[in-house]
Amino acid sequence: MNKKFYDERQQQDADRNGRKAFEGTFFVLAAVIIAQMILAQGDVRQVLGETIAILAGGGIYLGLTVKDGNLNRHTPRVMENLIISLSCGVFFALLFIVTMYLKTAGRTSLQVLGIWGAGCMVLFFVLGMAVLTILAKSAERRQKKMEEKYDE
Amino acid sequence: MKNMKLKIARMEKNLSQIQLAKMTGVTRQTIGMIEAGDFNPSLKLCIAICRALDKTLDQLFWEEDDL
Numbered sequence: 001m002n003k004k005f006y007d008e009r010q011q012q013d014a015d016r017n018g019r020k021a022f023e024g025t026f027f028v029l030a031a032v033i034i035a036q037m038i039l040a041q042g043d044v045r046q047v048l049g050e051t052i053a054i055l056a057g058g059g060i061y062l063g064l065t066v067k068d069g070n071l072n073r074h075t076p077r078v079m080e081n082l083i084i085s086l087s088c089g090v091f092f093a094l095l096f097i098v099t100m101y102l103k104t105a106g107r108t109s110l111q112v113l114g115i116w117g118a119g120c121m122v123l124f125f126v127l128g129m130a131v132l133t134i135l136a137k138s139a140e141r142r143q144k145k146m147e148e149k150y151d152e
Numbered sequence: 153m154k155n156m157k158l159k160i161a162r163m164e165k166n167l168s169q170i171q172l173a174k175m176t177g178v179t180r181q182t183i184g185m186i187e188a189g190d191f192n193p194s195l196k197l198c199i200a201i202c203r204a205l206d207k208t209l210d211q212l213f214w215e216e217d218d219l
Contacts, residue, residue, distance in 0.1 A: 007178035009191050 029054045071139035085128030093121035161205045175204040
């Protein structure tokens with residue numbers, strides 16, 4: 001057995017700790033961005049660094065997950081993607097409405113907020129569905145390639 | 153579940169955990185954790201341990217139903 005820096009138990013521990021650290025960093029960054037945008041009335045430019053970091057980290061994680069063919073534990077279900085996209089749409093629409101209301105110091109009418117909120121929800125819903133569908137298809141293709149490669 | 157078979161086999165060979173660890177390319181803690189049943193080694197490591205102790209996989213790692 002080759003002598004490595006870590007043995008397999010230590011490697012497993014390191015991998016687990018790395019994953020937890022990434023998840024922690026990801027959610028703290030997301031919380032910091034939201035808090036800065038809403039509570040501190042920040043500008044997008046003020047959270048640009050955090051946004052780039054979270055997008056890069058999330059993108060690399062997703063990309064590697066798709067590459068390994070591990071995105072779908074089971075056959076992708078349209079209903080599951082619909083629920084996730086809808087949840088994201090509602091969450092970001094609410095976030096957008098609250099941010100807009102606070103930024104304009106309550107001067108924006110509820111009707112305008114409602115229209116913008118609905119638009120935001122549709123946008124994120126469509127975006128979510130598109131991303132999830134593309135990722136699911138890519139993962140499916142990757143899984144098929146792996147099956148062909150390791151077929152008896 | 154503790155792996156007493158491994159511990160006994162190691163002692164029969166008069167090997168310390170450190171010696172077995174060196175022979176198999178892992179740390180002493182890993183051997184200790186395998187013996188204590190706190191870590192499931194890979195098949196590759198199981199085979200390395202079996203070779204080091206002149207035992208088969210069955211002799212060291214097979215769990216009988218009544219155990």
